Amino acid sequence: MQYKQLTEYGAIGDGNTVALVGRDGSIDWCPLPHVESPSVFAAILDADRGGHFAVRPTQSFESVQRYRDRTTVLETTFQTADGSATVTDFMPVAETAESPVRPPAVYRKLECDTGPLELEVAFEPRFDYARDVPAVERTSDGVVAIGTDERAVLSSDLPLRPSTDGHGASATVTLEPGETRWLVLGYGEAIPLESSHHQKTLDEAVGYWREWSHDCAGADCPIDSPWHDLAVRSSLVLKLLLHRETGAVCAAPTTSIPEDLGGVRNWDYRFNWIRDAAFTVQALAELGHLDEARSYFELCLDHCGGHEPADVPPVYGLHGGDDLEEHVLDHLEGYRGSAPVRVGNAAREQRQLDVYGELILAIYESVRYGEAVTTDDWAVMCDLIDYVCEGWERPGSSIWESRDGPKHYVYSKVMCWVALDRGIKLAEAAGDDVSAPLERWRTCREGVREAILERGYSDRANSFVQTFGGESLDAANLLIPIVGFLPPEDARVQGTIDATIDRLATDGGLVRRYEGDDGLPGEASPFVVCSFWLVTALALAGRTDEATDRFESVIEYTSPLGLLAEAIDPESGEQRGNFPQAYSHIGLINSVLYLADADGSSGGSREPLGRDEWTEDSDLGGEIIRQPSDTERGDTA
CATH class of the missing domain: 2.70.98.50 (putative glycoside hydrolase family protein from bacillus halodurans)
Structure with a gap:
């Protein structure tokens, strides 16, 4: 065979x-x-x-x-x-x-x-x-x-x-x-x-x-574009990967399909990564799948309260457990001879500071779509945000889970800023319904911002870089305008987009994750979601023609069924990594949403996840904080 x-x-x-x-x-x-x-x-x-x-x-x-x-x-x-x-x-x-x-x-x-x-x-x-x-x-x-x-x-x-x-x-x-x-x-x-x-x-x-599945009959369709059916297919893939018992999103249903054919970059992705949270909520809610978005919101709240703030892991089991001990199945040869075959994931043990921002951002987005946070959950969120104030200056692991030791990753610091920023906005919108150390959070938010702008941006590279004081690029910094740290027209954002195109992008429209050694042998193929981040950043920046051209180049790599793995081999054009990949399909959906707004076909005015940062106006409305029910408190009759 x-x-x-x-x-x-x-x-x-x-x-x-x-x-x-x-x-x-x-x-x-x-x-x-x-x-x-x-x-x-x-x-x-x-x-x-x-x-x-x-x-x-x-x-x-x-x-x-x-x-x-x-x-x-x-x-x-x-x-x-x-x-x-x-x-x-x-x-x-x-x-x-x-x-x-x-x-x-x-x-x-x-x-x-x-x-x-x-x-x-x-x-x-x-x-x-x-x-x-x-x-x-x-x-x-x-x-x-x-x-x-x-x-x-x-x-x-x-x-x-x-x-x-x-x-x-x-x-x-x-x-x-x-x-x-x-x-x-x-x-x-x-x-x-x-x-x-x-x-x-x-x-x-x-x-x-x-x-x-998404039905746009009788309403303005948020994905009214030539890529409507492809986005619907991606939503169906996402639904396949949503665990019906817990609402958790499985990053991919396979293990150890290699990023680098014949290499050792083979991981088990059958778990729920917090980094997907806010974009998952946005994709589901915009396509009308509010029950699934609500379930994921509740899951994020569970993750908030399940650990001490310093111990929040970046990845969980689909049933909520966090015992993901990694081991090798050495009796299997691996896909096309790519050993080792791994079960479990050692990323569970990493300290990834971006997790805090991704959790709080997902909750903020859910509130924007009509959910409310209980007073008990708010107390746990405050503990997490307070921890960010204490711990943001420490080194940590990358969103890319490289195994070369902790560093001061710029994207991680940006997400610490996001945790503080969205916490402040939620508290301000809730008013007297909550208690929060707002002055402390505001002071810390400004300190994080200043550090990123002073130490995370390189004049020489004309770009935000991967680590404080470094010169290597990281595609995760394409998210800076998307999460609202800076507006897309800012010269530093434009420089980061251009540097990414120059140094991380391939001729076929794909984008590599980062430059430099990550402590593993072999070379990782370009990540599909990074290519979609570039599309979204270009669309937000008003560079719609470029965004459209790059999007159409990337979707050329989809399978005949419209499925995407996590990576693409730039030489052969073959898909690589675990398959199908939730993050890739979430990226596709969100790129279609932003492109549809950029050319006016959706009839909407979609802004980034950080839309109100640039206007200082919060678009949160309705109930922000509520009292927990007896069931949520654990009371019995």
């Missing part, structure tokens, strides 16, 4: 986990029951040992994939010399089911379009990242894979037979035109085989996604 390029995969999911389905009909990645669980299929990380679940024609074929419009229901159509067939893959979302109690499941519908056509099935599950090779046995209507602590049941009306080694199953069937068959994989228990019910489940899934 050979490795595929990332653009040859589609993603399906149910709000708990995500599976990757190849254009050749093979499910090569699927952790169960949750996205952070060990894998059942992991051929993407080891083509021979990882395990897969394939459906394909027995003869040579060509294939294409597409999503059903405004859904995550994936169709793979095969064309051979004798005919064509379509495999429809989906995972039912529990919210659509008649009963919410059901096992996680993958449904595969086989339909012969023209033919007859012969198809083959290969079912080779490998539990626990392929460390547990199950025994596969017959059942009355399929096969069951039995591992040490897990089981998976494949029900089908196809003649499945266990393989000779007892660790897989296969089937071959000839379908006539119009004939339909089903394969239904249940994790933990069987899904009863009933074709009419399966079709109903498919119809429910299609209805769920179409009801959820």
Whole structure:
């Protein structure tokens, strides 16, 4: 079995986990029951040992994939010399089911379009990242894979037979035109085989996604532009990565897909990073997904109160835990030979000062969209802001989580300023409803600002730089106008944009994260989200034509299904890193929002996240602070 390029995969999911389905009909990645669980299929990380679940024609074929419009229901159509067939893959979302109690499941519908056509099935599950090779046995209507602590049941009306080694199953069937068959994989228990019910489940899934997806009927559309459908697809990817139980955003559903092919920059991204928070809230709220934005707001408040201020980690488990100990699965060769394969993430132990600004900014944005902070939450937020006053002058780790020791990163200092600035604005808007040491915060805010302008900007580079006193560039500084530290027309902002284009951008419109050594061997590919930050900064600066040209260059790298990984190899144009990546799709959505405003097509007047900094007027309205309910206090009747 050979490795595929990332653009040859589609993603399906149910709000708990995500599976990757190849254009050749093979499910090569699927952790169960949750996205952070060990894998059942992991051929993407080891083509021979990882395990897969394939459906394909027995003869040579060509294939294409597409999503059903405004859904995550994936169709793979095969064309051979004798005919064509379509495999429809989906995972039912529990919210659509008649009963919410059901096992996680993958449904595969086989339909012969023209033919007859012969198809083959290969079912080779490998539990626990392929460390547990199950025994596969017959059942009355399929096969069951039995591992040490897990089981998976494949029900089908196809003649499945266990393989000779007892660790897989296969089937071959000839379908006539119009004939339909089903394969239904249940994790933990069987899904009863009933074709009419399966079709109903498919119809429910299609209805769920179409009801959820952005609908601009009857209102001014915030993404009314040539890229409307691409932004909607990105929102659907984001929904796939939103954990339905907790509201946490999974940064990506995979682990150890390399930034540098054959290198060691292979990380586990199946966790929730706080750095995504404010932009996630903005993207969801602007597209009308207020329930999801509200859930993420509540999650941010939970993160605020879950630790002592000095111990707030940059990354959390999707269920709220922070035990993310990193270790290596040395029995897997890694995607296209890129070892090590890592599980867990050592970034949990880093001290990233930008986290405080990102938390407070996300809460501020949520309040702007109509949420209110409880008095108890406000007390915790005050503790965090007070800690920023005490700790902003200390070195820390970068937003990019380099492993070369703490430094005075300029972007981290900017986000410390943001924490103080938004805390002050919230307190001012709440008035007598809150108590806050405003004079102390204002004095500290001015001190942080002066330090950034004096030590974080280089006259020689005509740009903000990565670290105090340094000369290397950092693409994160493109966020300076977006978070409101300086207006986009400021000469220092314009210089930073131009220096980024000159020193970090590629000819193909991509943007590298930073210059210089980061303590790891190899070279990281340009990050997709950095390219979108540049687009947004240009759009805010009134350089709309440049922004549009760069945006169109970047979206050329999207997969045929509209999916993006975290990085792009500048030489080959291949996608790199974990896939699909939430941060990339959030960046795309927000770039479309700002571009739509820049050319007037949205009919709106979208400003940066820091819109009121430049006018000194707060756009916060309505209830800012409220009393907690008995449930929030933990009171019982």
